[in-house]
Amino acid sequence: MRSNALRFWSLLLVGILALVGLGLLMAFLGREPGASRPIATTPEPTPVSTSDLADPIVAHVNGQPIRRSAWSQAHLLDQVMNRIAGQPPPTADETLQRLINEALLLEAFPPPREPQREEIEAQITALENAWGVDDDTVSAALKDAQLTRTAFEQAITHLIQVQESLEALQAQGHAATTWLETQRASAEILLTEDTQASAAQLPIVQPPAQTQSTPPETPVNTPPPSPSPAPPTVATAVSPTDPAxxxxxxxxxxxxxxxxxxxxxxxxxxxxxxxxxxxxxxxxFFQRCG
Known part of the structure; x- marks a missing residue:
């Protein structure tokens, strides 16, 4: 376990220094430590507001709600970014675990500032270079998933803040993997009754349909037309009244x-x-007479 934690930590540090480590960062935040205590469900029903009916809460992290809309959008973005990167997309539960881990990290190490516009664009450019795609490809993938460019930029902003919080955790000498396992074991993490139902309703991004190439047509040798058979002979009946x-x-x-x-x-x-x-x-000839 210790060696796995050190290996994961070294990979995460390399990703952060390269400024394209969002994939490693999301992989770290998406892991669910096996040693932590089971996540409890809400023990008793609570009054339901109008907003909860329209956008139900799927989890509580130390009293902070995670709503279905945030989970759904994060899951869509996870699918889009992983497909562009050529990686298998996470499951809905893995995306929810990442949101829980991010909530724990941001609660313990709040981001000191809002990222500037230049930082967001630079991070997007770094990701596109790492993926080997251009901006038009990303925009098309977002459109196919019915996501806006604004939603993508907000997700990048959020991940930059999570990355800065993780750097603050490192600056205090904490081992990221051990710290996260400790926090999950002691935090109040509650899943609501809507979690399972909401997971079944989360949209799935379908991969683009591949156009099948039509093989060239093989020339067909047309056989010569067969001679037309002679018309059959029809016997005509002669009635007794017909002249012979x-x-x-x-x-x-x-x-x-x-x-x-x-x-x-x-x-x-x-x-x-x-x-x-x-x-x-x-x-x-003469005829003789007499």
Missing amino acids: PAPQTPALLEIAPDFSLPQAGSDNSFNLATQLSTGPVVLI
Whole structure:
């Protein structure tokens, strides 16, 4: 336990000296020591005011209230800053534990002054450089979470004050981890009945949707069109009243059939094939009378 505390303390000191140690600072303040006594819930109901109905109290730290609106905004900012930094965001309970630890630290070591505008801008610039993003990226992330730039600057102002209170604690020779565990063990930390219900209602920042790249279309070889089938033959029924089709005339023969005829006044005969072999033949037929 002692070695872990020294290791965490050295990391925290390096972060503060680098002026971009808000991540380490928030990690330190967000831890819940296991040796501290359990956090009690409110033992008896108290009169509820109109403001409590609109913005219920979720925890008391030595009598100082932590309201749901402060918890909700801190949780949203935790999600935004951790996503920009590429770190997993804390749970709602881890954010609430950080607010409790900050309340203990600021109560014991009140900040001596309000940070100047130049300090706030310098801290924001240092964070953006550490995250490797520009101001437009941060503004877009805040807008996606429905947070204003003013809310972000107020959170940075608050963290600068917490950082100065932690430096005051160090200046008095306290070991930060041991001191925080001692304070949590002796402080009056009460969670109200609205804590669990409020945790379920805290908004969650959804990561930006990633645009899926459309793979290039693979050219498709279109097969040649298949030949259209011949239209089916439709048989037409012929009714008995329809006229019968005319008989087709047989085709004429191109060559006359061969024949032989006796020649008048001689014993010879005329053969068509023999005469055609010598040239064209003109036949003249006479009808004999009597």
